[in-house]
Amino acid sequence: MYLRLERSLSGNSVEAYLRDIDKLAQFLEFNQLPPDPGQVNLQQLKDFVAWINELGMTAASQARIISGIRAFYRYLLQENLVKQDPSELLEAPVRWRKLPDTLNLEEIERLIGAIDLSAPEGNRNRAMLETLYGSGLRVSELIHLKISEIYRDIEFIKVTGKGNKERLVPLSGESLKYIRFYVEATRSQLKIKPGNEDFLFLSRRGSKLSRVMVFMIIRDLAAKAGIQKKVSPHTFRHSFASHMVEGGADLRAVQEMLGHESITTTEIYTHLDSDYLRQIIVEYHPRS
Structure with missing residues (x-):
């Protein structure tokens, strides 16, 4: 209840946290240690981390489990169920952050150009991709976008992100234009299923689109456009953020638009293009 009400976490996140605690309970049982969180010390938690490492878990998975254990002890301290937090000095394994795949502008135009606008779903797909790239939405935010949450007069949309947190995100003129085309020319012809009337993007059967x-x-569009990269809806979000930062946008503004809780998550987009770095060396290094 603490995770749901006070932390505003989704059902999936709550289940993940509970699985982390269950792993710790399994470790204590396996080593015949008291299943009392108040008796667990730092060394036992270090042994627990070594144990999950031996199970073959990646550094990212280990770090997430450690985060769950820390959240558990913060809750216990808050409720006065323990006197001290043994996880406070517990170190997470070093994680190498892989830069996300992005598309350059030419690739994005090729992919959008592969849309068959003569097909019934063409206007919808164009509007979807313009919105994904123009506003940097997650796929879950895209499929839950509602007509009532589009403020055309100020060119903003209200987006419900992770943890049911709402934010206002600017909507580009291109996105608005193709949303209007889709709503007037295609969506208005659909027989909409009850309960789906306010969702913007619908299937041919009149129901909300799924992530899949x-x-x-x-x-399919990436294949038609001859793009060899692994392209997903999140690729458009990464491209949006990278192009904004590379263009000189303020990092805090990008963080707000993406709905990142921490600025460190947004900072991954401050990487510089390798071709640009090579160009700088060629132009300015005396040995180049």
Whole structure:
């Protein structure tokens, strides 16, 4: 209840946290240690981390489990169920952050150009991709976008992100234009299923699109455009952020638009293009 009400976490996140605690309980039972969180010390937690490492878990998975254990002890301290937090000095394994795949502008135009606008779903797909790239939405935010949450007069949309947190995101003129084309020319012809009247993007059967359907649409368009990279809806979000930062946008503004809780998550987009770095060396290094 603490995770749901006070931390505003989703059902999936709550289940993940509970699985982390269950792993710790399994470790204590396996080593015949008291299943009392108040008796667990730092060394036992270090042994627990070594144990999950031996199970073959990646550094990213280990770090997430450690985060779950820390959250558990913060809760216990808050409720006065323990006197001290043994996880406070517990170190997470070093994680190498892989730069996300992005598309350059030419690739994005090729992919969008592969859309068959003469097909019934063409206007919808164009509007979807313009919105994904123009506003940097997650796929879950895209499929839950509602007509009532589009403020055309100020060119903003209200987006419900992770943890049911709402934010206002600017909507580009191109996105608005193709959303209007889709709503007036295609969506108005659909027989909409009850309960789906306010969702913007609908299937041919008149129901809200699924995440899988969006993935398949983008995958097929990438193949038609001859793009060899692994392209997903999230690729458009990464491209949006990278192009904004590379263009000189303020990092805090990009963080707000993406709905990142921490600025460190947004900082991954401050990487510089390798071709640009090579050009700098060629132009300015005396030995180049």
